[in-house]
Amino acid sequence: MNKENHQVLLEIKDLHKEYDTRTVLDGIHLRVHKGEVIVVLGPSGCGKSTLLRCLNGLESIQGGDIQFNGESLVGSNVNWQKTRQKIGMVFQNYDLFPHMTVIENILLGPIKVQKREKKEVMEQATQLLERVGLSDRKDSYPRQLSGGQKQRIAIVRALCMNPEIMLFDEVTAALDPEMVREVLDVILGLAKQGMTMMIVTHEMGFAQAVADRILFIDEGKVCEMSEPKEFFTNPKTERAQQFLNIFQF
């Protein structure tokens, strides 16, 4: 599947990120086209989470540029409230709001931030819940759900804002193995529908199945960027070979 001639949705140019004096991202370049699924791989601490967090303004950046739909996300006059509606993000620890029911969690953004009609949002939420197989849990509290269910709700919460791109940061890392599948299936479904996504994961089989391109980062630099088949069967760099060896017994 070649989506490289699609419109560029997100462009990262020479991104630099430092914590105090430590460089964590060191000149990242990346173009994400509409409908493309980029899986970000790399050893622990290489800066994968930091990269995603820079994209929706949870971290400030020290150099380079990020353009979303042609608009720069660097500088003090970025309207993050508006931008974040277009960039959905799901974290590792399914941070649903514990004092709200499932449906309240989902409706908060669309109604309070986007000022949409409750009835219309409700319809969309119901459809999305059905799609992830949780339409009967509308009125449950997060504490009454399993980890996998919570994570699927977190995905629905982000989707209900109608984002143009979804960022997933190790969304299955905190889950029991038998729940991993149900969450990955939802993400696979999104890929089939053409959702643009950037996914950080340690599930190699899933990465291979879902990715259009693999972005391999090491020590804050793009080490390799290739199609999944090529990356997994014939990695170009030694670092990538070493990394893949860890997953083989």
Added chain:
Amino acid sequence: MVYKLLSFGFFIFLIFPEKNLDGGECMDINWQFIISTLPLYQKAAWITIKLGFWGTLLSVIIGLVCSIILYFRIKVLKELVEIYVELSRNTPLLIQLFFLYFGLTKLGITMSETTCAITGLAFLGGSYMSEAFRSGIEAVSKTQIESGLSIGLSQTQLIRYVILPQAFAVTMPSLAANCIFLFKETSIVGAIAIAELMHVTQDVIGMYYQTFESLFMLVVAYLIIILPLSFLLSWLERKVRYAEFGN
């Protein structure tokens, strides 16, 4: 709950020990006196309740505003709040009251005794409530705040829909303690000539020398006010906790 009732029983037992044990009246309690001063105490109790209620309510409002100023680190205001909290927590209520009542009069600002008393209580309570809210707000995890931000909430929406409801559940026990603390502190405002319970008791003792009966009435009056309040607060605490944590 049970302990609250027990403490009340224990108090009664302390007062009438002999009577309970052998039925003989060792201490001569002047019931006639108690009945005749009852209306005085009733009136005073209402004043105490009024002072406690408004003092607590204003304290909560002041505390909420202060803690939000601290959260947003608003320049200048933040420093003012910090000075206020230190000043208020490290000086006795009595001195604060005297300053408001006598000191401000010197500066040409006069308040009625009641306004002054409620202001004093609110000045004291506001800082305690502010500290309580602050610790509650600090207990809200960073990931909660980030997941709020990532659905596009503004700072105010974040406070309103995510931070305060969660902070409230954490803070509720200290809010309840502060609330009871403030009701008890009303016993000090009699110093500026308000006929609340403590003041009336001192008056009555001065006039009739019925020290024991007067003090007995005083304690009972406070228990009658504070025990139900305490029940109400425990109930509220459990309700708020349940909404948040489910236990």
